[in-house]
Amino acid sequence: MHINFAVFICVLLCYVNGVRAGHASSLKSHYNKESPSYAQQIPWTPPEQAGVGGTAGEGTGVAGGGPMGMGDPLLLSPSSPSTPTLATDPPPKCSEVSGLSVGQAKLCLLYEEHLSSIRYGIQSGLAECRSQFLHRRWNCSMTAENIGSPFLGPDLQTSSREAAFVQAIKAAGVAHAMARACRDGRLNTCSCSRSGRPKDLRRDWVWGGCGDNMEYGYKFTKVFLDVKEKDKRWKKGSPEQGRSLMNLHNNEAGRRAVLKKSRVTCKCHGVSGSCSLITCWQQLPSIRELGEYLKEKYEGAIEVRATKRGRLQIRDPRFSLPTASDLVYIDDSPNYCIKNATAGSIGTHGRECNRTSHGTDGCSLLCCGRGYNTQRLVTREKCECKFHWCCFVQCKTCIRNAEVHTCK
Amino acid sequence: MSGGGVILENLSGKKLFVLVLVLFICQIGCFLLGGLLAPTPSTTDMVLASKCIYNQSNPWSYIRGTGQCVTHELGSYTSEYNLVANDIVFTFQIPTPRDGQTLDYSRWQQNMIGVLNFDIEYHTGTTMDRNFVLTLDTKLGYRNIGDRDDDWHLYAASVEKRNLDCVATEKIDGHNYQCSLVPLFELGSLFHDYYLINIKIPVDEQMGINIGLGHLKDVWLVVINQNGGFTYVWIHMKAIIFPIVVGILLWFWYRVYRLARKPVLLEQMLLIIGIILSCLNFPIESLSLYYDMPYMLILQDLRQGVFYAALLSFWLIFAGEHLMDSHQTSILTYWKHLSAVFIGCVALFAFEMSERGTQLKNPFYTIWATNTGTNLAMAFILLALLSGICYFVFLSFMIWRVFCNISIRRSALPAMSNARRLHYEGSIYRFKFLMLATILCAFVTMVEFVLGQVSEGHWRWNENSEINYGSAFLIGVYGMWNIYIFALIILYSPSHKHWPSEMDVNNSSSDTIEFSRLPTEPTEMSSLAAFSKKSAFD
Incomplete structure (x- = not known):
């Protein structure tokens, strides 16, 4: 009948549970609304300094392969931390970064301190891609033709399902890294909320606190990655424009994955710690969770085609319209069995496979029926690793005497 | 009985309607103030x-300013x-810079709560126990604008034990454990500009301290602050309401004082609740802008708790006074019922003092950290x-008895003489009015409470909603109970209408005999008679 009753109950509930796990945000589909015209959410200076940054377009600066490299993907195991750390690499400079579009170059000059987070995000996204696809025919490998720009990471030239995934995981990685960088005080520019503040009264921060960092990460990523697609003006209905739309869509899907997988956590702190006052915040997901979520989206990716009016349309009308968090692709994937430079396939020749498995890592599937070589190898490797706080791993050395199968 | 002739009975329908309408508009105003002007609490x-x-x-x-530390990444553990x-100190230097400028805390932000969240990666070889006991060596320091970068002063230091409950929902390498939140500290005042938290997680093999903590990668600190804008609106609202309530209280007591009889129990209760409400309304928070008052949180909780206790007692006594069968005039008659309120309040007070009281000494203390404390x-x-439940049983029983009595009197009403009938009708009217108002207020409180919880819990990202349900709840409900008490004091103050006694036109001698049992004065009887005349006109 009155408040205290509610207070009593809540004191109990809240102390027993402590935290209430919430639910991911539900976001509306933007599928058809996302026309190529976008409002810029982050202002930039007039284009006086344009042209200082990298050149527009793709395919520049191939030599050297970039920091993410394409080396032997088998060397990367999913558990080994393969992402570079922010602390060790020197922060990149706009003048040194190539492969940015005109718009990105402008943004770069304005937000130079964001560069190391962007790089970190893209590389952790690609590392996650490699670990997600470790046992697939396509193991997130890119041929030299697909290397793209060393800074923004490779792009597959074929507009395939895999290209969609790469695009999305890079966007997710960047949004994730930006939100993270805001939170450890590494970035100065993460913004405060300005909502509802009377003019000339007090500073935003004192009045209404600061906005969520995830929002900043999302918005900045949206502007920075999408401007690349919008810088180029393609003829409506051309394959290039279709690819551009596809990239925009998959970028959005990647960014939204960060929001979708974030967890809302709440704390009660009302009178006597009761729940009359409750405050919630969003916890960032781990990059592994993002990878798994996007892998699911990859499996359920929807095939689309570019219409003459410059829109994407589902190819098979029996399927439902893709939401903003679904991946879309235009071209069918190659089978990735044999080396095909233009399709971005390095082939499965020489890949290690599992003879007994019937899954994607099994020899019959992975080797595409070409058969496999068997070698008897004695290997020493770390096993039964135990992690200890602080900061060391205790592993046993196992001597493995096993047959290693490699695809012909 | 509380004496016939309160203003509520003598007010014409039109005037009552206008009054209720004005109060209702004030109420809407409070909600809008909270929802539109104030930011989230x-x-x-x-x-x-x-x-x-x-x-x-x-x-x-610390990580910013001269003399900053060397940092280390924990992403990968090595075998050496x-x-x-x-050697590892988890460092939080708050607030973090935003918008390209160094921020500092403002005293308008009132208080601060810190909660830790641990990112621990799952590995198949390493399993963490559930209910892991974490030992934290914590230190809280502060610095003010103008101090040197390295001039940190110690605020509190403590070695704390906390329970950390981590579950691996999917047992996949590289996933993070789902860990429970770890409450770290609670500051009752935010007096200084910058704060620094240093945490060590020491390991001692012999003592078994922090053994079995897995691959700890990151530690997050969630800092919860009151918003300056909310404090601003809150203090100003209190500053406006306070003199109004005090004024109406003085007016009320002056009327009671001018009566020829002694104040009855209900009038005393109204006075008490008015005084307690004024204490609650007094904007003492504004002092914390000038002085360091770490006990402000306790003070606020206490004031609110005493107000609730007074309100609960008032309802109980109000119901008791309208039983219409006996004449209870002393507060002692209700000791059985009131003891439920009292015990409940004492229990909550003990809890409050053991949690927040200890936090005055050590902000890292929490009663929930240990099993005995929990x-x-x-x-x-x-x-x-339990005492809350007892109270509800008592109150429901009393209200039920009042309704029983009402239906009995109702059937007997036509046979009664005029004055006596009016007396009972007045009593029933008063009771029903209060019941209606109370239920309405309680209902609105509930709805707002749920709305505030849902709107906050269901994170509505990307929707720039202009309405803050959380603030609307706090400010609206606060305003509502003020308006409620305000209305009670006005409507239930003794009526002076037709104060010079008129002729008791309709009273027969038998009625007078009956009335002599009631502690009413002739003047009040006459006001009843005046009421009867007026209702005859209407």
Whole structure:
């Protein structure tokens, strides 16, 4: 009948549970609304300094392969931390970064301190891609033709399902890294909320606190990655424009994955710690969770085609319209069995496979029926690793005497 | 009985309607004030710990300013012992810079709560126990604008034990454990500009301290602050309401004082609740802008608790006074019922003091950290809950009895003489009016409470909603109970209408005999008679 009753109950509930796990945000589909015209959410200076940054377009600066490299993907195991750390690499400079579009170059000059987070995000996204696809025919490998720009990471030239995934995981990685960088005080520019503040009264921060960092990460990523697609003006209905739309869509899907997988956590702190006052915040997901979520989206990716009016349309009308968090692709994937430079396939020749498995890592599937070589190898490797706080791993050395199968 | 002739009975329907309408508009105003002008009551800031290497020469590790520490990443663990746990200091220097400028805390932000969240990666070889007991060596420091970068002052330091409950939902390498939140500290005042938190997670093999903590990668600190804008609106609202309520209280007591009889119990109760409400309304928070008052949180909780206790007691006594069968005029008659309220309040007070009272000494203290503390706290809360249930049973029983009496009197009403009938009708009217108002207020409170919880819990990202349900709840409900008490004091103050006694036109001698049993004065009877005349006109 009155408040205290509610207070009593809540004191109990809240102390027993402590935290209430919430639910991911539900976001509306933007599928058809996302026309190529976008409002810029982050202002930039007039284009006086344009042209200082990298050149527009793709395919520049191939030599050297970039920091993410394409080396032997088998060397990367999913558990080994393969992402570079922010602390060790020197922060990149706009003048040194190539492969940015005109718009990105402008943004770069304005937000130079964001560069190391962007790089970190893209590389952790690609590392996650490699670990997600470790046992697939396509193991997130890119041929030299697909290397793209060393800074923004490779792009597959074929507009395939895999290209969609790469695009999305890079966007997710960047949004994730930006939100993270805001939170450890590494970035100065993460913004405060300005909502509802009377003019000339007090500073935003004192009045209404600061906005969520995830929002900043999302918005900045949206502007920075999408401007690349919008810088180029393609003829409506051309394959290039279709690819551009596809990239925009998959970028959005990647960014939204960060929001979708974030967890809302709440704390009660009302009178006597009761729940009359409750405050919630969003916890960032781990990059592994993002990878798994996007892998699911990859499996359920929807095939689309570019219409003459410059829109994407589902190819098979029996399927439902893709939401903003679904991946879309235009071209069918190659089978990735044999080396095909233009399709971005390095082939499965020489890949290690599992003879007994019937899954994607099994020899019959992975080797595409070409058969496999068997070698008897004695290997020493770390096993039964135990992690200890602080900061060391205790592993046993196992001597493995096993047959290693490699695809012909 | 409380004496016939309160203003409520003598007010014409039109005037009552206008009054209720005005109060209702004030109420809407309060909700709009909270929902539109005030920002959300509190905001969070999530800070990622910087992992500093401990430097013997500097007691404080911090990451900005001269003398900043060397940081280390915990993303990958190596097979060599190049670091020991005691070398790593998790450092939070708050507030973090935003919008390209260094921010500082403002005293308008009132208080601060810190909650830790641990990112621990799952590995198949390493399993963590559920209910892991974490030992944290914590230190809280502060600095003000104008101090040197390294001039950190110690605020509190403590070695704390906390329960960390981590579950691996999917047992996949590289996933993070789902860990429970770890409450770290609670500051009752935010007097200084910058704060620094240094946490070590020491390991001691012999004592078994922090053994079995897995691959700890990151520590997050969630800082919850009251918003300056909310404090601003809150203090100003209180500053406006306070003199109004005090004024109406003086007016009320002056009327009671001018009566020829002594104040009855209900009038005393109204006075008490008015005084307590004024204490609650007094904007003492504004002092914290000038003085360091860490006890402000306790003070606020206490004031609110005393107000609720007074309100609960008032309802009980009000129902009792309208039983219409006996003449209870002393507060002692209700000791049985009131003891439920009293025990509940004492239990909550004990809980409050053991949690927030201790936090005055040590902001890192929490009663929930240890098992005995948790049991004790649960015992207090259960006791409060039990007495709350007892109270509800008492109150419901009393209201039920009043309604029984009402239906009995109703059937007898036509046979009664005029004055006596009016007396009972007045009593029934008063009771029903209060019941209606109370139920309405309680209902609105509930709805707003749920709305506030849902709107906050269901994170509505990307929707720039202009309405803050959280603030609307707090400010609206606060305003509502003020308006409620305000209306009670006005409507239930003794009526002076037709104060010079008129002729008792309709009273027969038998009625007078009956009335002599009631503690009413002739003047009040005459006002009843005046009421009867007026209703005859209507």
